[in-house]
Amino acid sequence: MAIYQIVRIGEEILREQAVEVPKLTPNIHKLLDNMAETMYKAKGVGLAAPQVGVPKRVIVVDAGDGLREFVNPVIIKKSGEAMDQEGCLSVPNTYGDVKRATRLVVSALDRNGEKFDLEAEGFLARVIQHETDHLDGILFVDIAEKLYDN
Structure with missing residues (x-):
């Protein structure tokens, strides 16, 4: 496995619409594995393929309950609403x-x-x-009500 370089804000790929994965191949499996390794190394909780320079609709997530992999994710239902603080490996x-x-x-x-x-x-x-926002070229700084520098 390999650690990818994480793309930073200002790079065009972060603003592009990622493309669907038409077929699961060994290259997509390798992408998933390397994205997970990159996310863990960076101490993140999620990573989208565009953040590693790959314009595909692929995300990996570990919100504390183990690794989850999503290829071509689509949010089909939402409910409730809450404000909370977010950060991003690309910002x-x-x-x-x-x-x-x-x-x-x-x-x-x-x-x-x-x-x-x-x-x-x-x-x-x-x-x-x-992470699914990343697939549509949206960064949290675009929708945040207030930003803070650390």
């Missing part, structure tokens, strides 16, 4: 207050190409929303 030393849904249902493919739906709430729901 170092900056945090912001972001309003997000407290519960959601996300539909995606796993690494084997099997479709699944996941109900998430709380912190896991927040992380999934943050």
